[in-house]
Amino acid sequence: xxxxxxxxxxxxxxxxxxxxxxxxxxxxxxxxxxxxxxxxxxxxxxxxxxxxxxxxxxxxxxxxxxxxxxxxxxxxxxxxxxxxxxxxxxxxxxxxxxxxxxxxxxxxxxxxxxxxxxxxxxxxxxxxxxxxxxxxxxxxxxxxxxxxxxxxxxxxxxxxxxxxxxxxxxxxxxxxxxxxxxxxxxxxxxxxxxxxxxxxxxxxxxxxxxxxxxxxxxxxxxxxxxxxxxxxxxxxxxxxxxxxxxxxxxxxxxxxxxxxxxxxxxxxxxxxxxxxxxxxxxxxxxxxxxxxxxxxxxxxxxxxxxxxxxxxxxxxxxxxxxxxxxxxxxxxxxxxxxxxxxxxxxxxxxxxxxxxxxxxxxxxxxxxxxxxxxxxxxxxxxxxxxxxxxxxxxxxxxxxxxxxxxxxxxxxxxxxxxxxxxxxxxxxxxxxxxxxxxxxxxxxxxxxxxxxxxxxxxxxxxxxxxxxxxxxxxxxxxxxxxxxxxxxxxxxxxxxxxxxxxxxxxxxxxxxxxxxxx
Ligand SMILES: Nc1nc2c(c(=O)[nH]1)N[C@H]1C(S)=C(S)[C@@H](COP(=O)(O)O)O[C@H]1N2
Ligand SMILES: [Mo]
Numbered sequence: 001x002x003x004x005x006x007x008x009x010x011x012x013x014x015x016x017x018x019x020x021x022x023x024x025x026x027x028x029x030x031x032x033x034x035x036x037x038x039x040x041x042x043x044x045x046x047x048x049x050x051x052x053x054x055x056x057x058x059x060x061x062x063x064x065x066x067x068x069x070x071x072x073x074x075x076x077x078x079x080x081x082x083x084x085x086x087x088x089x090x091x092x093x094x095x096x097x098x099x100x101x102x103x104x105x106x107x108x109x110x111x112x113x114x115x116x117x118x119x120x121x122x123x124x125x126x127x128x129x130x131x132x133x134x135x136x137x138x139x140x141x142x143x144x145x146x147x148x149x150x151x152x153x154x155x156x157x158x159x160x161x162x163x164x165x166x167x168x169x170x171x172x173x174x175x176x177x178x179x180x181x182x183x184x185x186x187x188x189x190x191x192x193x194x195x196x197x198x199x200x201x202x203x204x205x206x207x208x209x210x211x212x213x214x215x216x217x218x219x220x221x222x223x224x225x226x227x228x229x230x231x232x233x234x235x236x237x238x239x240x241x242x243x244x245x246x247x248x249x250x251x252x253x254x255x256x257x258x259x260x261x262x263x264x265x266x267x268x269x270x271x272x273x274x275x276x277x278x279x280x281x282x283x284x285x286x287x288x289x290x291x292x293x294x295x296x297x298x299x300x301x302x303x304x305x306x307x308x309x310x311x312x313x314x315x316x317x318x319x320x321x322x323x324x325x326x327x328x329x330x331x332x333x334x335x336x337x338x339x340x341x342x343x344x345x346x347x348x349x350x351x352x353x354x355x356x357x358x359x360x361x362x363x364x365x366x367x368x369x370x371x372x373x374x375x376x377x378x379x380x381x382x383x384x385x386x387x388x389x390x391x392x393x394x395x396x397x398x399x400x401x402x403x404x405x406x407x408x409x410x411x412x413x414x415x416x417x418x419x420x421x422x423x424x425x426x427x428x429x430x431x432x433x434x435x436x437x438x439x440x441x442x443x444x445x446x447x448x449x450x451x452x453x454x455x456x457x458x459x460x461x462x463x464x465x466x467x468x469x470x471x472x473x474x475x476x477x478x479x480x481x482x483x484x485x486x487x488x489x490x491x492x493x494x495x496x497x498x499x500x501x502x503x504x505x506x507x508x509x510x511x512x513x514x515x516x517x518x
Contacts, residue, residue: 005146006086008173012138013085013095014078015180020103020131021077022184022191024123029191031119033248034329036191037106037127042073042244044109051400051503058240058289066244077102084135092139096132103128114330134180141176145169201363204251204356209280209303216282216301220431220459220469226416227431227469230459231282232298234353239360240287240296240374242396246359247328247381254364256348260324260387263315270364273350276305281345281368284435284467286408288373289502293413293511297435299467302368303351307340310348310385316341320387322404324395325367325379333379334395335369336405337387340377344370344438345465348382370465371438373406373506403505410436410495412444412470412487412511419513425478430456431471434487440464443488446472449481456485464490476517484512 021037028036034043046069049057057065080102088095107124110116219230251270258266280303287296307323316337323335340346347368350357357363362380369377375397386393390404398404412434417423434444440463445453459469486495499509 005142006089008142009085009089009139010082011085011177012135012142013081013083013088013099015177015184016131016133016135016138017077017081017084017099017102019134019180019184020099020127020129022188023130024106024127026187026191026194027126028123029194031122032117033245034113035110035116035120035123037103037110037123038070038073038077039244040110040113041077041106042070043113043242045069045073046242046244051402055289055501055503059291070244088135088139092136092143095139096135099131099135100128103131115328138173138176141169141173145173201356201359206303206351206356207274207278210277211279213280213282213301216462217460220471224416224429224431224471226418227459227471228413228415228433230299230462230469231353232300234300234355234358234361237298237300237352237361238287238296240289241380242331243329248359249328249364249381251364254328254383256365256383256385258310258314258385258387260385261317261320262387263317266310266314268310270350273305273348273365276309278303278350279306279345279347281347281370281465282462283345283347283368283370283465284437285368285374285378286411286435286437288375288402288406288506290411291502291507292411292499292509293419293513294507297413297433297467299433299462300352301354302347302349303354304347304349304365304368307346307348307367307385311341311387314387316387319389321389322387322393324386324388324393325382326384326386327379327381328383329381331379331381332393332395333367333376334390334393334398334404335367335372335377339372339405340369346370346377371407373408375402376404376406401504406505408435408437409506409508410434410439410441410487410489410493411508412485412495414483414485414511414513417483417513417515420515422516422518423476425476425517428474428476429471430474430483430485431469432485433467433469434485435467436487436489436493437465437467439493440490441468441487442490442492444468444470445486445488447484447486448474453486476515478517481515481517482512483515484510486510 025036061068084095084098103124110120216230220227221229256268282301284299290296321337323337323340325333348365349368350365365382367379413432415432430446434441444456446456447453456470456472488494496508497510
């Protein structure tokens with residue numbers, strides 16, 4: 001066989017897999033977007049990833065962790081597909097069997113997802129049909145082509161007829177491959193477009209709060225460049241979740257159900273929810289994976305229905321000790337019932353910074369619980385609230401060893417100067433944000449080169465559930481300096497210097513940055 005033949009067989013495996021995956025993606029868009037093979041495999045990898053590896057990925061890759069994972073799954077799949085193609089050079093049946101095994105795996109994973117419906121197997125079935133169809137066709141063509149080059153075939157090798165025949169068969173193979181690629185791309189793109197259709201978020205007009213908050217005061221960022229803005233812009237708000245692609249919820253068929261230990265089960269449509277009295281609250285969210293000085297924290301104005309109003313409608317029983325919230329994809333979060341019922345402003349939020357929640361942040365509705373890390377109180381794409389017990393049900397992260405109750409630890413962050421930066425000597429400021437949600441910040445202190453803790457000036461007070469901007473004017477002398485910061489809560493708790501990793505209930509320690517003044 002000619003040297004290019006191995007490549008051709010491997011390409012046949014890869015192309016037919018691409019065709020199968022693309023067709024499945026299109027069908028998935030129509031029946032159940034998350035059942036698309038790539039997503040089903042990727043999501044399972046996420047769920048099975050051990051906690052230390054996940055922590056590493058969040059730390060080292062940040063929000064790039066998901067593209068990296070998707071690319072790895074895609075590369076692994078294509079390598080496997082290429083292998084199946086090579087195998088088919090010896091035995092077409094063995095190659096096909098290998099591909100079928102790959103599809104079967106994706107199918108099983110799609111069907112066993114927590115939120116999988118009866119249609120979840122359909123995309124894999126289509127992948128098998130299309131993928132194996134293209135594969136069989138391609139392998140048959142390749143065999144014919146190599147037979148045409150074979151000395152035993154007609155016409156005799158080396159004759160002009162043979163050269164022409166070989167060229168023609170190569171051309172038809174290339175055209176076939178091109179057609180498969182183009183059709184696959186079209187199918188995948190259509191699938192993507194379909195999955196994004198429905199009532200568009202941008203077309204939704206939210207009602208106003210019954211008692212709207214005044215606009216926020218001017219923040220320190222106006223006077224001191226580098227300090228995080230008092231309100232985080234929605235498109236700059238950190239995003240943390242287990243989703244490879246965020247759920248696109250069809251708001252017209254979406255329901256919020258409150259069940260479990262309640263007097264009566266309550267079911268609300270999106271419009272029912274919007275018809276309830278809405279409130280506005282300024283609340284800062286923090287992720288438990290945030291390292292000291294990290295960026296997984298953001299402050300926004302949320303519009304929503306007080307959770308208490310919904311619980312009152314349902315009538316909470318006496319047995320429950322946790323509020324188990326479930327997202328549309330089956331992801332779960334447990335929030336201690338005594339936390340959500342202690343009078344704090346827990347919301348079923350529908351709006352963020354004056355707009356409907358974007359898909360990334362939980363459209364159509366999410367839970368917002370001030371004072372606890374996101375993994376115990378900020379369920380996005382919320383669809384069910386179940387009053388139950390910790391003995392009966394364990395949530396996604398609880399099953400993986402993370403804390404059941406996780407109040408946010410007091411923490412201060414230096415935004416400016418940047419770590420390891422070089423700044424000019426003379427008058428400048430050291431500044432940033434500090435948070436201790438639901439306890440509030442009394443004081444922020446800065447220490448330069450191990451000297452005394454100096455009290456920083458604070459920005460506007462937006463309430464105990466919100467972060468506080470701070471700055472310390474500094475006449476920076478030339479040299480290398482070590483700057484540290486810590487915060488003190490309203491109830492006098494001083495941020496500890498004792499370091500803790502994010503696992504299992506949040507990081508601690510004091511941030512120190514090295515700055516060169518020259
Ligand atoms: N459905 C769902 N909700 C979720 C998560 C998730 O993985 N899935 N992650 C939680 C975590 S760990 C955090 S920190 C917050 C982050 O919210 P944000 O992405 O809007 O900043 O969402 C929480 N809600
Ligand atoms: Mo988180």
